[in-house]
Amino acid sequence: MRAVQITRFGGPEVLDVVDLPDPTPGEGQQLFDVSTAGVNYADTHQIENSYLAAQQLPLVPGAEFVGTPAGGGPRVVGLLDGGGYAEKVAAHPRLTWQVPDGVTDEQALAVVLQGSTAYHLLRTSAHLAAGETVVVIAGAGGVGSLAVQLARRWGAGRVIATASSPEKRALTEELGADASVDPALADDDPRAFTAALREANGGRPVDVVLEMTGGNVFAGSLSALAPFGRVVTYGMAARQETAAVPPGVLLQKSRAVVGFWLAHCMARPAMLDDAMTELLPLVADGALRPVVGGRYPLSAVREAHQDLLARRTTGKLVLDPSR
Known part of the structure; x- marks a missing residue:
């Protein structure tokens, strides 16, 4: 063969x-x-x-x-x-x-694979509740494009997607995202990315981030969370491990970091x-x-x-x- x-x-x-x-x-x-x-x-x-x-x-x-x-x-x-x-x-x-x-x-x-991943990111790991704001990193990708639609279908109050070009950001909004953000804002300073996510949510912190990049995107996503917010990480597209998260950073806002790998579902x-x-x-x-x-x-x-x-x-x- x-x-x-x-x-x-x-x-x-x-x-x-x-x-x-x-x-x-x-x-x-x-x-x-x-x-x-x-x-x-x-x-x-x-x-x-x-x-x-x-x-x-x-x-x-x-x-x-x-x-x-x-x-x-x-x-x-x-x-x-x-x-x-x-x-x-x-x-x-x-x-x-x-x-x-x-x-x-x-x-x-x-x-x-990608749809099952999106399903379990939202249902099993994030425990998405109706009315919550969901950020989908790489919202035009295989997992992200389905996660945008499922989050909307399952009652998210607001869906924000990131994508690397104007065309991809337009696609995420066509699929159901309320707003889109350029992830390149995180390249030099994760604080700029945090600010952009909150601005896309009307100045408020967000509840759930589905994150597959690592590095500054992860750091900026974690800082954008509201109390009881969750980052669900399921990839390392940036080819760099994320810095350790001190317990105090989680305690300060009752935030959570959850990992997900579909292989465990097999x-x-x-x-x-x-x-x-x-x-x-x-x-x-x-x-x-x-x-x-x-x-x-x-x-x-x-x-x-x-x-x-x-x-x-x-x-x-x-x-x-x-x-």
Whole structure:
């Protein structure tokens, strides 16, 4: 089968399209033919070996796919612990969900990892309450574009998004954000970012921030919180660890910092079922709009990663293994 493999760690240049043997299903797994593979920002960390779990070489990146069981069967979307950038994958059926008619491969892939993340950021980690102000960092991205819509749907009083260009900020407002902010304000001084978030909230502090950058964006987000506010951090896009948070900083305003990584839900499949059984029907009904950022041939995987890293994309990126 054709697959993307890396044999050394680095940037997009280490992604090679090669021929490999078909994967051998392990205990409880099944072989699937892949029609579309999903690309996530975390994949760029994986190939650098700069993410939360240490990686072993050689490896085939990719944590999600849409496909059908080898030999025939319904179209499903599924999660993997690796191997998704390929024509075939070995997956556990317990981590697959049937794709409703009318939902495209791209839409299903937007929901399975990024949508489930947005779901649990708001419901499980932030415990969003009606009327609260929610800030979504990278609101035009895969997770962010869905989180903006879900926060609005689930009763947020005000939704503020950040995005790196006027076009992306306009998209977040089209999706339901009440205001948008340029995250570049945090580049030199997190206090400028704090001030911008509060200004976007009518001069008031905010209740919830969904944060995936780290560095000054994290620091500015934490300072923007109201009493009992929560920062939920789920990424490190800036490639820098956030400075330690002194207990006094939390105590002063009863603030909280919560971490979230969807990998822990894979050990609790019922948590993923909760998300998928709610989100897929919303997509099928048109009530939730996944933003599709681009479909790349498998042979153009380096370009996909380059575009993602350069912030040239919005929404969900996918790979076509047949090309």
